Amino acid sequence: MDFPILSFITFLPVLGLLVILFLPKESHRNIRGVAVAVTVVQFIFAIILWAGFDPSLAGINAESGMQFVERVQWITIPQTPWFGEIRIEYFMGVDGLSMPMVLLTTLIVVVASLASFSVGKNLKGYFAMFLLLDAAMIGVFCSLDFFLFYIFWELMLLPMYFLIGIWGGPRREYAAIKFFIYTLLGSVFILLVMIGLYFSTTDPATGLHTFNMIAMMDPANVASDSIFGGIATTARHLAFVALFIGFAIKVPIFPFHTWLPDAHVEAPTAISVILAGVLLKMGTYGLMRISLPMFPDSMLYFQLPILILGFINIVYGALVAMAQTDFKKMIAYSSISHMGYVMIGLAALNPQGMNGAIFQMFNHGTITAMLFILVGVLYDRAHTRGMDEFGGIYNKMPVFSFFTIIAFFAAIGLPGLSGFVSEAFCFLGAFRTNVFWASLSTLGIVLGAGYMLWAFQRVFMGKLPERWEGLSEINLREILSLAPLAVVVVVLGVQPGIAFNWFSNSMNHLVEIVTSSARVAGLM
Amino acid sequence: MNEIIQTSLPFLWPELTLAVTFVFTLFLQFAFKKAPMRSGYVALAGFLVVFFLLGTQGGEEVSVFGSMLAVDSFAVFFKYLIIISGILVLGFSLQSEEIRNNAEHAGEYFAFIVSMTLGMFLMAGASNLLMMYLSIELVSLSSYVLAGYLRNVERSNEAALKYVIFGAVSSGLMLYGISLIYGLTGALDIYGIREVLASGAIMQGSWAYATLVGAVILIIGGFGYKISAVPFHYWTPDVYEGAPITITAYLSVASKAAGFAITIRFFKVAFLNTISPNGTWEILEGMNWELIIAVLSVLTMTLGNLVALWQDNLKRMLAYSSIAHAGYMLMGLVVATDNGITAVMVYFVMYLIMNLGAFYVVMVVAQKTGSEDIDDYRGLAYRAPWIAATMAVFLVSLTGLPPTAGFIGKLWIFAAVLSKPGFVWLAIIGVINSVISLYYYARVFRNMYLRQGEEPQPIAFGNRSIAWSLLFAVPTIVLGLYFGPVLEWAKNSVTLFLR
Secondary structure, eight states: OOSOHHHHHHHHHHHHHHHHHHSOTTOHHHHHHHHHHHHHHHHHHHHHHHHTOOTTOOOSSOGGGOEEEEEEEEEEEOOOTTTOOEEEEEEEEEOTTHHHHHHHHHHHHHHHHHHGGGOOSOHHHHHHHHHHHHHHHHHHHHBOBHHHHHHHHHHTHHHHHHHHHHHSOTTHHHHHHHHHHHHHHHHHHHHHHHHHHHHHBBOTTTOSBOOBHHHHHOGGGBOTTSTTOSSSOHHHHHHHHHHHHHHHHHTTOTTSOTHHHHHHHHSOHHHHHHIIIIIHHHHHHHIIIIIHHHOHHHHHHTHHHHHHHHHHHHHHHHHHHHTOOBHHHHHHHHHHHHHHHHHHHHHHOSHHHHHHHHHHHHHHHHHHHHHHHHHHHHHHHHSOOBGGGOOOHHHHOHHHHHHHHHHHHHHHTOTTSHHHHHHHHHHHHHHHHOHHHHHHHTHHHHHHHHHHHHHHHHHHSSOOOGGGTTOOOOOHHHHHHHHHHHHHHHHHHHOTHHHHHHHHHHHHHHHHHHHHSTTTTTTO | OHHHHHHHGGGGHHHHHHHHHHHHHHHHTTTTSSOTTHHHHHHHHHHHHHHHHGGGTTTOOEEETTTTEEESHHHHHHHHHHHHHHHHHHHHHHHOHHHHHTGGGHHHHHHHHHHHHHHHHHHHHBOBHHHHHHHHHHHHHHHHHHHTOOTTOHHHHHHHHHHHHHHHHHHHHHHHHHHHHHHHHSOOBHHHHHHHHHTTOSOTTSHHHHHHHHHHHHHHHHHHHHHTOTTSOTHHHHHHHHSOHHHHHHIIIIIHHHHHHHHHHHHHHHTEEEEOTTSBEEEOSSSOHHHHHHHHHHHHHHHHHHHHTTOOBHHHHHHHHHHHHHHHHHHHHHSOBHHHHHHHHHHHHHHHHHHHHHHHHHHHHHHHHSOOBGGGGTTHHHHOHHHHHHHHHHHHHHHTOTTSHHHHHHHHHHHHHHTSTTOHHHHHHHHHHHHHHHHHHHHHHHHHHHSOOSOOSOOOOOHHHHHHHHHHHHHHHHHHHOOHHHHHHHHHTOOOOOO
């Protein structure tokens, strides 16, 4: 590949950041303009990436299957008799698993930068942190070297802390530090497993230990006497659990979810959009990219508990969402519930489930982003989020209600919108694995309809209280931030084959790796 | 006798230069009656000469003065760390108002910094127990005076007194331990001790063996005091808080470095059995030294981090944070291989940069706002953006988040711990401690960025302050991404002189 498109997409926001740092802090228009321009250019390049993407290549554990690969030596430390050489590479590439995520991230970031116009103070700092976060997110999805992955992963934490803590709601400090510490705790467990994997794996090409994720996925590269050698050993199971905790905190999976309601509610609208739209996907992406291919034996061992945790997410999240009176908090809990669908699809370990899981990741990103923008629109005008305080908004703001209907029904899983297809596939997969828990999980759909429709009734139907007589309709900028998402939701609902085309080969291959690799022989 | 001196001296140009610098600084202060801070420039000139002369020491391993001092790449590595921090601390001192306001004795201040440096150089190379004691005493005595330099500040006097008492007791205990070892082995130099222990003269289970264990524990007490390991750390918070901030910075970095150098050398050489080809040592059978050091490490990290959570004074918080960092470095010591030692050395380089940077910012902020309280850092980001930004970089690095140097240091320590079977629990405790430390480091940048102070006017830090803080902040980030040279330097410097 001549033009390093992945690095370009990753580091373009950093360029934008530098430009913004040199702009005078009063020139709000220019700062916003630069941010939107950068994100739009990023999105255009992501489309170019899509256009050049070959869906027939499966990737996952074969470098030949990865596309747009960039691989350069980064850190090389020559050998001493007792140390061995260290080589860390800058290794980026996409396959069917990461390409949809890159597409999702760039789309969400454009939408979020448009939604960020409601931020009033310290725009320079806000957009600087925003763009840094953007770069880190794309970097996570494109990295194929574990060290690089980890650096991008951790790089997300500090901007999020500042974005929530400076521009957030009344309890922003608490929410920010809770998010930071919680996520850091998960990350350090990932760090330990990363180091363990480094010492266990040798790169066949160089004979040295390596952070190369693809090399780590091949059991032939793992020495049988190393920490993670062998099959289904205690060390491997412990490592899987450590990785799982690290990723579960991000998803978030019950019981590691308690940071999410606070972070979502206190964050400014655009940051909630990014948090729900992209950051939550990183947890499941990590599971699919790292945990499943590298520890398939442990995944099989823990398959049922993970399925049950997914079920708990779905039903518990839905029940708590139903109890909420704060609009944003309700959507936050509905996020937990919808990520539960991803988990049961993932834990199903069959092609339907896995394809459903990644499609649900993509859809949840778009749908929840819409939901948070909608809440933001209402909050910007009313400065309150209590659902019982509203009523009759449907007649006051009909265009707004139109988008809300699309978003709500997509979240419920109405056929014709994208949410239905992904949830259906997740259930298809889960049913084949464990009928009992999958059947119980369908309760989540009913509950989902319950809280969503009830919320719609409380806010949009009935009588409009007098204080809201002056509410203005949704404006053009807000429509521009919602429309792309709405289009995607509808198009993918009617023609999901477009999306399946992207990732089905890769996900089928992933299932194959997990269920039939040499590691797993004899365990199934 | 003469011959020994004649053959040894040429290897010790840096130490000789330091001695000469000490004399010059001390006596030239009478020439600088009008401008006492000028003695600092004399000291600085001497340090710069020493920095260049260090180049003559590297490359070969020799033992000089009849096994009193070893000149090897290990010692040279630590001497470089010490002299670089010395040069930087002299730079701080010349900018420091605390010192300027008490400048009548500035000549002595600078002279004692030089003598402390000389002591630390000797500590890094000491291979004879008596030399170890002597060099530790030289450093300690100089530090006692320097800690109490601010005569009019009660805290400073208190700090010095506590330091003297604690240091005297620790040194006394260490000396007793040394005398016991001499009695048991008949040798004072670590090579001789090793030979006696390796020959099996001291049987396990005998009284002699129990005495040996007791003696080593006493010596650990002495070394632990220097590196502020728990439970020998009690002097650290009070001394760090009361001493002038330049001295606190120097103690936290250079004194700790010298302490680690001497500890590593003592343990590695005296208790070494053989070096197998892949660099693993085999500690003499008997006591599970690795477990003992691991427990010390856990106590040090945990106590340092937990108590730092409650601090309101930033200097004191940084004191506890440096105790915690000593704990992380002890983890590297637990891994009794060259791998572990390399990790400790890399950590020290990163630690030097981020810690000195943090103390520098505390110094300049205290000079402008008159306060070292964390609460008074509120809104600093809006009043002094550059200073706040560099401080945020240092704090993030101290926590150990990528892409900073602190992360790389911690990464190598954890890698060393994980490469040794059976110590995964230590690594887990280490990472949990890192997460705990986030909370108190975050408190500072929370105050700086998320809160508004009472006075919103901008603080005009001069370009010099900003330039100096960038001098530390830029390497902190660069070394987080491009750390190859540091790792290589450390790897090549692990060779200790072994007879």
